[in-house]
Amino acid sequence: MPFMNVVRRHLFYPLWAWKNGHGRLQFLKQYSALQFSGREELESRQLKMLKEMLSHAYRNCPYYRKVFAEAGFEPADLRDFSDMRRLPLLSKQQIQENRDALVADGFYKESLIKFKTGGSTGTSLEVLCNGEGLEKGVGVALMCFGWAGWKIGEPMGRVWGNPPIPSNWKENIRDRLVEPIIWLDTMSLNDAAADSFARAWERQGPTLLHGHAHSLFMLAEHLARKGIRHIKPKGIVSTSMMLVPSERVFIEEVFGTKVTNLYGCEEVGLIACECEKHEGMHLNILNLFVEFIRDDGSPADQEEEGDIVVTSLVNFGMPIIRYRIEDRGIPASEPCSCGRGFPLMKEMTGRVADFLMKADGTLVAGISLIERTLTKIPGIRQMQIVQESLDGLVVNVVANQCYTGDSEAALLNELKGVFGLEAKVRINIVSTIKQERSGKYRFSICRINQHSQPLGLSRAPI
Numbered sequence: 236m237p238f239m240n241v242v243r244r245h246l247f248y249p250l251w252a253w254k255n256g257h258g259r260l261q262f263l264k265q266y267s268a269l270q271f272s273g274r275e276e277l278e279s280r281q282l283k284m285l286k287e288m289l290s291h292a293y294r295n296c297p298y299y300r301k302v303f304a305e306a307g308f309e310p311a312d313l314r315d316f317s318d319m320r321r322l323p324l325l326s327k328q329q330i331q332e333n334r335d336a337l338v339a340d341g342f343y344k345e346s347l348i349k350f351k352t353g354g355s356t357g358t359s360l361e362v363l364c365n366g367e368g369l370e371k372g373v374g375v376a377l378m379c380f381g382w383a384g385w386k387i388g389e390p391m392g393r394v395w396g397n398p399p400i401p402s403n404w405k406e407n408i409r410d411r412l413v414e415p416i417i418w419l420d421t422m423s424l425n426d427a428a429a430d431s432f433a434r435a436w437e438r439q440g441p442t443l444l445h446g447h448a449h450s451l452f453m454l455a456e457h458l459a460r461k462g463i464r465h466i467k468p469k470g471i472v473s474t475s476m477m478l479v480p481s482e483r484v485f486i487e488e489v490f491g492t493k494v495t496n497l498y499g500c501e502e503v504g505l506i507a508c509e510c511e512k513h514e515g516m517h518l519n520i521l522n523l524f525v526e527f528i529r530d531d532g533s534p535a536d537q538e539e540e541g542d543i544v545v546t547s548l549v550n551f552g553m554p555i556i557r558y559r560i561e562d563r564g565i566p567a568s569e570p571c572s573c574g575r576g577f578p579l580m581k582e583m584t585g586r587v588a589d590f591l592m593k594a595d596g597t598l599v600a601g602i603s604l605i606e607r608t609l610t611k612i613p614g615i616r617q618m619q620i621v622q623e624s625l626d627g628l629v630v631n632v633v634a635n636q637c638y639t640g641d642s643e644a645a646l647l648n649e650l651k652g653v654f655g656l657e658a659k660v661r662i663n664i665v666s667t668i669k670q671e672r673s674g675k676y677r678f679s680i681c682r683i684n685q686h687s688q689p690l691g692l693s694r695a696p697i
């Protein structure tokens with residue numbers, strides 16, 4: 236319904252944002268105007284924001300006061316970006332152990348927005364953000380979805396886990412009038428669910444398909460196998476996992492449009508995204524300072540893979556400075572031909588999780604299972620699920636001091652809720668979880684014979 240799309244874009248969405256005090260549309264406008272500014276102009280803005288953030292963190296966060304003092308660093312010392320290397324990195328474990336000391340004076344923890352994440356290494360983390368910081372992140376995300384061809388007010392099809400269910404009529408109306416989304420739940424992926432998604436698509440006509448990289452591939456395989464050809468979005472946004480080149484080609488063939496690869500994390504929001512030229516991912520230097528570093532802490536050269544380290548320029552509630560995400564990326568040497576001033580990252584590596592399988596053959600995306608277990612149950616520092624057979628799961632858990640019998644019962648309960656009461660779940664408390672030989676960590680591993688799986692699951696995500 237193109238007319239309704241226009242009404243939502245120009246009337247309902249702005250009204251809803253205004254009523255809720257959301258500044259996202261103002262930030263979208265500001266960022267859209269800035270995107271074709273020159274690199275120097277954008278970097279000088281970024282350096283100014285970085286100085287403000289360091290001064291704020293130094294004045295207001297007990298953690299950074301201590302860390303800066305140990306490094307012999309004062310915010311006034313920052314003359315250019317290279318001075319950032321005098322500061323230590325912030326690890327996931329340091330966030331876990333110092334959460335309260337990272338919150339800035341003047342912000343009440345209760346007033347900040349909470350993000351619980353399993354991150355790229357299955358490590359449970361809670362990060363807080365002030366409202367304006369969040370809205371600036373949404374502003375950038377809206378701009379990037381626009382690069383994929385989507386406009387505010389247009390319905391979206393989302394291949395994702397644990398879709399939110401409206402709990403009252405107000406939320407129901409909001410969903411229809413402001414952000415209409417049809418969902419394919421990756422916690423329960425089977426032929427019937429994919430067919431039902433295809434029918435809903437026909438009725439509602441989304442213009443964008445959004446989902447985890449490998450889930451999009453599996454949907455594409457299903458549609459190709461069934462000869463369903465009417466799902467033709469203007470754009471596709473792939474996120475949360477590595478986009479394997481061969482899967483990308485297949486997705487683009489089936490849907491008849493390009494895939495826009497987007498990279499972000501709950502801790503700092505959108506980090507990089509492709510534009511309509513698809514020559515690499517533009518780094519979000521509007522809201523972040525991003526570094527690529529070698530194992531010895533020195534900066535990676537252009538075209539050399541390094542650890543991705545980010546500093547948020549907008550989260551004043553809980554400043555995140557030199558956070559090592561534990562993903563790796565390659566800074567590109569060439570600018571994008573689109574003319575935008577944001578530098579490019581060539582590719583990101585990390586984020587691997589297999590699909591697991593229920594007794595009836597329905598698939599469960601490991602990446603969605605993280606939200607139901609790791610980010611929800613207290614006491615789990617890191618975890619990994621290995622499926623050896625249809626009814627046998629082994630869960631390796633690195634526990635912290637909050638892990639109790641209740642945590643174990645909650646974990647069993649969640650897994651039996653998903654895989655059925657008959658499922659045999661064994662929980663092993665371990666001291667560490669091994670990485671793959673490639674150096675990557677895998678949240679879920681499926682060892683069932685892949686040929687017997689429906690929806691054409693013929694290979695692991697990587």
Ligand SMILES: [Zn+2]
Pocket residue numbers: 509510511512513517571572573574575
């Ligand atoms: Zn570009």
